[in-house]
Amino acid sequence: MKVFTAExxxxxxxxxxxxxxxxxxxxMERASETLAGWISENCKNHKKMAIFCGSGNNGGDGLALARILYTKGFDADVFxxxxxxxxxxxxxxxxxxxxDFSGISVREFKEAxxxxxxxxxxxIDALFGTGLSRPLEGVGKQVIEMLNEKNCIKISVDIPSGLPADSILEKDPVIFNADYTLSLQCWKKSFLHPETGKYAGKVIILDIGLHPEYLESEAAEDFVIDEKLINRIFKPREDFSHKGTYGKVAVVGGSYGKMxxxxxxxxxxxxxxxGLTFTLAPKCGYEILQISCPEAMFIExxxxxIEDFKPESDTVYAIGPGLGTHEKTAKGLLEFLKGYNSPLVLDADALNIISxxxxxxxxxxxxxxxxxHPKEFERLFGSTQNSFERLKLARKKAKELNIYIVLKDHHTQIVTPQGNVFYNINGNAGLAKGGSGDILTxxxxxxxAQGYSEEDTCILGVWLHGRAADMAAEKYSKxxxxPTDVINTFGDVxxxxxxINRIRL
Structure with missing residues (x-):
């Protein structure tokens, strides 16, 4: 799904x-009907709607919404x-x-x-829409400060008031703190970053029937990974295949105490x-790896x-999990990279050595x-003020080095050498544990190794990681x-x- 700017x-x-x-x-009526449909379906036990409307089109949505909710049996008070x-x-x-509706009162903000x-x-917040690009002040600021103190369910129409769609405001902004944001047609970039997304609560994308031709033809650099994209990328396993069909992997990692x-x-x-999986690790990990992963082959x-990285042909390498940064390990890794020219995966201590x-x-x-993760990114490329600046720097470095950067975060961002960014929106806080990144690697x-392109590998891999985590959380709690529970859920994914692929066929 494309992420468009406010303009x-x-x-x-x-x-x-x-x-x-x-x-x-x-x-506007179409949008408000869609909003009212979601609210009436999900707020059945809350019959009183206090709708705060601005003077622009976001407020117009709120005014129409009040009328439609009233006809659906809700009490509607407009401010x-x-x-x-x-x-x-x-x-x-x-x-x-x-x-024209005598049962709906229209009040001034001060009456709230x-x-x-x-x-x-x-x-319901329908005060300011996506056009806002400056901090709130005056009456609007006072109203939002007052509403944020109320212990009620809070819903924003399209975007929380005070929140820019495409950027981050300077320190201490006043922004409506929504429990739900009913975003019209598509995601906004600010929903996808930690400093700004926290104001949106749970984001619900509502299709209001904007013209599909524009979606197809309009260019974008930011995307949300959705099921349509995943189903296009995923390749079911072929019946007439063998272990050589699915590649040869070497995981290079482990050190004493970090196996x-x-x-x-x-x-x-x-x-x-x-298809074939090898683990290149130190001798101290031999028994551990052979017992815990009997399907993999051990290379000392x-x-x-690890001191000797022993490059082999026709092998795709992942280097870093538990590797350590010992002087001999660092020397061996850098020597390996000087003579190795194929795409590989670098994580954790491999990145720390490079940095x-x-x-x-x-x-x-x-x-x-x-x-x-953000700290490793900082060591590699330098510090930034916020996640928006970090992403801008990641775009620059991905292009300069012609690499793919999987920037791990609440909504992990995949940054391509072409400057595109794919945001992953599944996964949960249960992944905030040591070992989760090793699984992704x-x-x-x-x-x-199975032949997916680098871009498709990143997109499918990050999505699969998050989807398995969501299934694991349902079973075990966040x-x-x-991390082992997540691995054991891959089969369900x-x-x-x-x-889904069989249904499509």
Whole structure:
């Protein structure tokens, strides 16, 4: 799914109005009907709606929404700054329509101070839309500060008021703190970053029927990974195949006291379909690996840490889990990279070794996949003020080095050498445990060895990791689930993908 800027979304509205054709007020009515449908279905136990409307088209959505909710049996109280003030043309039409309903009161913002926000009240924010690009001030700021203190369910129409669609505001902004954001037609970039997404709560994308031709033809650099994309990428296993069909993987990792990381990466590679899996690890991990991963073959690379990286042809490497940063390990890794030119996966301590000298970045083979968390990214490329700046820097470095950067975060971002970004929106806080990144490394090297392109490997791999984590959380809870539980859920994810593929056929 493409992620459009606020200006592109406005153009999409205009394109729909011109090409459908439909009037702007009819399009507003369509959007409000869709909003009301979701609210009436999901807020059945909350019959009182307190709807706060601005004077622009976001407010117009709120005014139309109030009328439609009233006809569905909800009590609707509308609050505006000045009922006799200036509104946008479409908002004015809906304010006039609203006045034909005697059961709906239109009040001023100042009356909200005395309003009874009880436990059956839902606060609906339709104050400011996607056009806002400056911090709130004055009455709007005061209203949002007051509403944020209320202990009610809070729903934002399209975007939380005070939140820019495409960027981050400077320190201490006042933003409506929504429990749910009913986003019209598509994701906004600010929903996908930790500093700004926290205000949106649970994001629900509502299709209001904007013209599909615009979606197909309009260019974008940001995307959300959705099921349609995954189903296009996923390749079911061929009946007439053998272990050589699905590639040869070497997980390079482990050191004394850190063999678990190599085990997790190895098991992950095995469970996601690699044809042949080797683990290059120090001698101290031999028994551990042979007992925990009998399907993998062991290659000795040292005694207590890896010193000899032993490159082999026709092998896709993943280097880093539990590797350590011992002097001999670092020397061996850098020597290996100097003579190895095929794409590989670099994670964890491999990245920490490379970060010791920025000249080492040029040793990363082109089209390789690196998987830093924010701190590792900072060590590699330098510090940034926020995740928006970090992503901008990641775009620059991915292009310069011709590599794929899988930037691990709440919504992990895949940054391609072409400058595109794919946001992953599944997964959960149960992955906030040591070992989760090692699993991802195993997935990525396995898919790469099976012949997926570098870009498709990143997209499918990160999605598969998140989907398995969601299934594990359902069974074990976010608190109790372990990385091994995620690995054991891969089969359920593949069964789901294969079932969808059979239905398509």
């Amino acid at each position: 592109q979304i406005r153009q999409w509205d205009r394109f729909t109005i011109w090409n459908e054709p439909v009037s702007s007020v009819q399009l 505006v700054q000045n009922p006799k003030g200036k509104f946008s043309d479409d908002a004015s039409v809906n304010l006039k329509r609203l006045r 101070v005395q309003y009874n926000f009880d436990d059956r009240t839902v606060i 678990g990381a190599a085990v997790l990466a190895t098991r992950s590679a095995l469970k996601t379909g690699a 690379g040292g005694n207590e840490q 010791k000298d920025h000249k080492n970045l040029k040793l990363i083979p082109q089209k390789s996949l690196i998987t830093p 195993g997935i990525l090297v396995s898919l790469l 608190e109790s689930m372990l 593949f069964e789901e993908l294969n079932r």
